[in-house]
Amino acid sequence: MSGRPGTEACPVMEVLDHVAGKWSIGILVAAGRGPVRFTELERVVTGISRRVLTLNLRRLERDGLLDRTVYPTVPPRVEYSLTPLADELHVTLSGLVDWAERHGTAVAAARAAHDASATGRRG
Template sequence: MGDGTAACPDGLVGPDPERACTVREVLDRVGGKWSIGILVAASQGPVRFTELERGVQGISRRMLTLTLRNLERDGLLRRRVYPTVPPKVEYTATPIALELYESLVALTDWAERHRGAVAAARTAYDRRHGGVTNTTDPT
């Protein structure tokens, strides 16, 4: 880029794009639509596939399978298969997932404390700008 910075494939710019891209990848994975619910459940103790399927509202069986596989690949979940008929499979949070869980609890607490302020700010913004805005447009 000429100024000592470079961009990673998803548009992040900085002096160390490889590091920025890796951090973005990790945040995207753990902040994914289904990952948080799965990690919270697994942080409470071993959890079975069917328990997750019932407990994570709106997730399809295929998406649950893919998300579990990705979280296991990233070292956030440990999968244990018991040699029974039918096979019993449990997922347990790893130490790094338990550390992440602490951060998720802090984030949840923050959101709970400030949800009223955020709602009030949205209402004030919408009033100033003539109604509801398009929240997907960053401009």
């Protein structure tokens, strides 16, 4: 531990930023269902561009969360799968995704009600 307050939080925030990023959750949840190919990830992670998917895959591989396996076929077949480190994370992320699916409507309704009452307070 260093004597400076807040220095311990920096690595935690960096890791959280990587695993909770806009695209990372979808990629990790999809890869947790078994080895997945690039084109499958493109279909499952709605709205992501090829370039952004590539950058996120490289970053998650660098972080030790994805394994990239290249098979010597023509054309080469590449699959992505979770590392043992990411297996534990997958449980948490899947729970988060399930929660969001179950409560997304309630959150949207609460947001709309809040915005309506905030508009009434301004006038």
